[in-house]
Amino acid sequence: MEHLYKDKGAKTTFVLFHGTGGDEHDLVPIGEMMDSSANVLSLRGTVNESGMLRYFKRLKPGVFDEVDLKKRTMELAETLDTLCKHYDLEKSFMILIGYSNGANIISSYLSLYGNTV
16 A cells, blocks of 8 residues: 655654545644654555545445445555564554545444444
8 A cells, every 4th residue: 555654753643534535645744743753654545536545436426335435444454564663663653644535444443343443
C-alpha cells in the first residue's frame, strides 16, 4: 500500500486514512495540528472508483461491498503489520484517524481486530 511516513522519533504514531477521492497527503496537516511531535503514517487507498481513490469498493453510493470491505480490511491488517516491522512501530501506540471512507475502514478494522491499536 502506498504511504507517507514522517518519523518524528516519537512513540505515538497517527495513522491517517483519507476520504473518497483523497490521497495520503490530505490529512497530514490535521495530524500535525493535533500533535506535531507524533509520527505520521498516512495510507493511500488502493481502490479506484471513477478516478477517485478509496479503501474498499461500493456497490453504489452509500452501499458498501461488504465482501470487498472484509478483504481490504484483512489486507490493511497485513499492511500495518509489515509497516510496523519496517519502521519499528508499536501498534499499541498507534492512533487511527480517518475521514469518510477512511473512517469506515477504521471501523471495520476495529470490529475485526479489536483494540490492537
